[in-house]
Amino acid sequence: MDDSTKTWVEGAWPRVLHVIVTWWERLQEPANRGMKAELRRARGADDVALQGPYYALLAKIMAMEDLGVLKRSIPYRLPSVIGVLAHVKSNNPKVEVAEAMGAKKKGSDQALVSDLRFRRILRLEEGDELYTTMIRVTRMLDGSVNVADLASSIFFWNEKTRKRWASQYYLKRNIFED
DSSP states (O other): OOHHHHHHHHHHHHHHHHHHHHHHHHHTSGGGHHHHHHHHTOSSHHHHTTSHHHHHHHHHHHTSSOOTTHHHHHHHHHHHHHHHHTTOOEEOTTSOHHHHHHSBOTTSSSBSSOHHHHHHHHHOOSSHHHHHHHHHHHHHTTTEEOHHHHHHHHHTOSHHHHHHHHHHHHHHHTTTOO
């Protein structure tokens, strides 16, 4: 990503992320249980992209000004983001997702997500496998994840995100202790 693209994305993404997190908060309201259930039944990002709630959020985001090059990615990446977020029960903004994955299970020295499973996650590319795996991870974390971090990680799933996740996971596990 060149400097001009980076500037557009860095300036636009926080605003888009705010809209996504606000949408997720509204999804938790009892009046939206049907919409949430509909999104949770989706088998993949393509199923999400065929539903009304996706288009309502997409229209709101695409109406924003100064999205720059980010605007091209939104229709393709947003379905995965909101499909997975429909499975999140509570926001845990103080703990990054990978850090939560590396936390120890209660009464055990084992991480909530095993090292083997975590390494498999890091090898995933975008697509339905990433979508279903992130739903599994959300469930393993009892539905309590950092909504903003999860949304950003799925939207920008790339080598930089993988390295950030590895750092957070392994530092949380404190694998370097004697």
